[in-house]
Amino acid sequence: MASKRIAQLDVLSSATALSTRAKILLSPCLSHSTPHSRTFHVFREVAPLRKHRRELLLKGETVGLVPTMGALHAGHLSLARQAAAENSRVFVSIYVNPTQFGVNEDLDSYPKTWDADTHMLGDLDKELAMDGKGRIEAVFAPTSKVMYPTLPPDSTLPGKGSFVTITPLGDVLEGRTRPVFMRGVATVCTKLFNIVEAEQVYFGQKDVQQTVVIKRMVQDFHINTKVRIVPTEREPDGLAMSSRNGYLGERRRKIGVVLSQALRAAEAAYRMGKRGRDDILALAWHVTNRMGMEQDALSETERARFEVDYISLADPETLDELEEVDASKGAILSGAIKMLPLEATRDGEKLGRGNDEVPVRLIDNIILGPQK
Numbered sequence: 001m002a003s004k005r006i007a008q009l010d011v012l013s014s015a016t017a018l019s020t021r022a023k024i025l026l027s028p029c030l031s032h033s034t035p036h037s038r039t040f041h042v043f044r045e046v047a048p049l050r051k052h053r054r055e056l057l058l059k060g061e062t063v064g065l066v067p068t069m070g071a072l073h074a075g076h077l078s079l080a081r082q083a084a085a086e087n088s089r090v091f092v093s094i095y096v097n098p099t100q101f102g103v104n105e106d107l108d109s110y111p112k113t114w115d116a117d118t119h120m121l122g123d124l125d126k127e128l129a130m131d132g133k134g135r136i137e138a139v140f141a142p143t144s145k146v147m148y149p150t151l152p153p154d155s156t157l158p159g160k161g162s163f164v165t166i167t168p169l170g171d172v173l174e175g176r177t178r179p180v181f182m183r184g185v186a187t188v189c190t191k192l193f194n195i196v197e198a199e200q201v202y203f204g205q206k207d208v209q210q211t212v213v214i215k216r217m218v219q220d221f222h223i224n225t226k227v228r229i230v231p232t233e234r235e236p237d238g239l240a241m242s243s244r245n246g247y248l249g250e251r252r253r254k255i256g257v258v259l260s261q262a263l264r265a266a267e268a269a270y271r272m273g274k275r276g277r278d279d280i281l282a283l284a285w286h287v288t289n290r291m292g293m294e295q296d297a298l299s300e301t302e303r304a305r306f307e308v309d310y311i312s313l314a315d316p317e318t319l320d321e322l323e324e325v326d327a328s329k330g331a332i333l334s335g336a337i338k339m340l341p342l343e344a345t346r347d348g349e350k351l352g353r354g355n356d357e358v359p360v361r362l363i364d365n366i367i368l369g370p371q372k
């Protein structure tokens, strides 16, 4: 039954990609007999989604929204799992939002894996059916014309259009290198929150600045939803899962773990009682400097070089950089590195998407929780 269902999803997900509202159906004889037979709707437009949402409301169902840009991986699934544990219905949005990408960023090459994404959600829904918890109810996959109905999405500054800006939270950290990023995120999330009207919305801790911005936005605009943050899913060596990791071939992938190693070293200093910025961050810099020097010493066909954009120790609410951590409040330890394109490849080397010719930005963080 499972494979039949997946095969149908496959065919229908492509077929429904252009329809206004589609329900991915199983054969009618299964539809009442087993919990597996129910599967999700795909909405491309706002009005039919709202109609469906209202019906759910009248039936007393609760909705958890998981906003994504697709290219789903285990990190996204953990958000959806938590949403299903805390709500009876889960909506997942899949939309690569142009306004959060700067004009020279990777919007055009951002991975789009619709068929694999719907398969993953179908499989997850099957798992959820066994658990007897909430289910995947719908995928919202709008076009840009739907999301930006009047003016085309603009990634320039100041830009033309209706924007939501959360300052100065959006200007620091990622915002320094990606000045339109948090404006784009706040804008598209406002739209998504208005459209879905979910009881709860789910975000990954991996994008920690985004979580702080969204929480502030919900508070400041009295948006009627609860923001839930889900811990970062990691690869076995500690690398935070990310849709962009697919751009890392074997060589860059191995070195990309340096960021999580650096943050973990700094975290250890905090756990051992260090509270001063230099005492904590020196350990992170030591890890990145050592790895950088090791790579520099190798030949072009052996090394993977990277640049550290920032390593930050910031207040958990204001994101102000801290000289000293107030242990009763804790802090956010975060960082970003740019994995540079390989300078030369070897015959038969396992390369990533884009042949390791594109720089890849990796971010990560650890919350230093309050300590007695």
Ligand SMILES: Nc1ncnc2c1ncn2[C@@H]1O[C@H](COP(=O)(O)OP(=O)(O)OP(=O)(O)O)[C@@H](O)[C@H]1O
Binding pocket: 067, 068, 069, 070, 074, 075, 076, 078, 079, 202, 203, 204, 205, 206, 207, 230, 231, 232, 233, 234, 240, 241, 242, 243, 244, 245
């Ligand atoms: N490893 C992860 N663990 C938990 N949540 C994650 C993880 N990766 C992404 N998320 C969350 O999933 C949501 C959608 O993220 P998105 O679609 O941008 O994926 P991504 O992997 O973060 O992609 P990117 O490579 O662009 O950073 C966000 O709330 C994000 O924080």
Ligand SMILES: CC(C)(CO)[C@@H](O)C(=O)[O-]
Binding pocket: 067, 068, 069, 095, 097, 100, 185, 188, 189, 207, 210
């Ligand atoms: C929240 C989000 C889906 C908004 O486009 C995006 O920033 C992301 O995937 O983290």
Ligand code: BAL
Binding pocket: 069, 100, 101, 207
């Ligand atoms: N998860 C973050 C989305 C972005 O980098 O644009």
